[in-house]
Amino acid sequence: MSEAVRQDWLAGKGTALQGSLRVPGDKSISHRAVMLGALAEGITQIHGFLEGEDTRATARIFTQLGVRIDTPAPTVCVVHGVRLHGLRGTDEVLDCGNAGTGMRLLAGVLAGQAFDSVLIGDASLTKRPMRRVTDPLTAMGARIDTGEGGTPPLRVQASTGLQGIDYALPVASAQVKSAVLLAGLYAEGETVVREPHPTRDYTERMLATFGWPVETGPGVVRLSGGHRLRAARVDVPADFSSAAFFIVAATIIPGSELRLEAVGINPRRTGLLQVLRLMGADIREANRRGDGGEPVADLLVRHAPLHGIEVPSALVADMIDEFPILFVAAACASGRTVVRDAAELRVKESDRIATMATGLRTLGISVEETPDGAVIEGGRLGGGSIDTHDDHRIAMSFAVAAQRASGEVRINDIATVATSFPGFVELARAAGMAIDAIAGPRAL
């Protein structure tokens, strides 16, 4: 056994959050911009690209597949498109790292290629369900083998032709919808995806921006094969899911008044705003505009006392990545908050219901876990040691919780924060939060 350095955080009460800050670019849009840029004709310029490990893994994979990607300045990514059939196969494995989005969307792209490929991921991604994408892709004519129990690696065999399908998603998932639509670019005939509940619509919006005809109606997206993608400029707004940590932090820390600049406020992402407002939060939108086709605004957040609510199930898909930080808001609210219909949280980077319930209990909060949610009683937060289960959103959520804790909170193993939010600690400290990075031992 050898020892390697593990990164932990020690976090505690900081000061009121003040000032103005901009969080990094949207992860979902950054993944998709690289993918469509690679498959387009011409040169795609991406501004505000998320330099996180998840999106860099996607860019690296397209480089392995023969696409030139230049990064002339921080957060600028220039993708030299090779057209729909211009990717080149490689004997190397394609490593998606921690990114479910990367792997699932790539499965759709690779299903249409004339070469074999193998997608792998890190320990967390290797536990996540992939049949949700391989089932519909197989129905389209793809041949993909998964690991045991339908998990990665994914071995995608050279395509012998795909056919469009009419697919009703069994779970509300933008990743599955997107995988099927991307395979649909290579399919004969029409591909139709029906959603049980609307999910983020970046793939369909960006396909249209890149010139591919897409028809959208309530709960349904349709496209046909046989068109071309044309390079475009993509301006990536600040990621709402990253902003969410600061929105909740400013709400729960007395005296705070914080401005978050140029945040993407696509309604399929901002369920948390509605829920926090129902709980009593003071969040205003200013300077509303459209950047590169996406609605963007500055968010002005002031401290406000919160009260518990029953989270409307209709908003679950619109805040699917914000539940860890909502649990923190609920722990700081008076009364009880009830979350239902959110079983999907159990198959994210960690089981986010269990990981948050365990962590909050460690800090003295009463949480009852249910199969598809939790009941959280607001209370006083104490100190303790938290296991992140290698989940970036768990780490950042407890860093925020610590700002209201009476004792020190040690957050173990925060390396995955760089997957979605490089620079989190620096921004958080600059705004007023108390977080120190410390080294912890890790047995290998």
Ligand SMILES: O=C(O)C1=C[C@@H](OP(=O)(O)O)[C@@H](O)[C@H](O)C1
């Ligand atoms: O399409 C996307 O970019 C994403 C969709 C969501 O996953 P599901 O489609 O699995 O709900 C979300 O949790 C993930 O962070 C990003």
Ligand SMILES: C=C(OP(=O)(O)O)C(=O)O
């Ligand atoms: C679930 C997430 O991402 P992914 O599925 O891409 O790993 C997330 O970022 O919270």
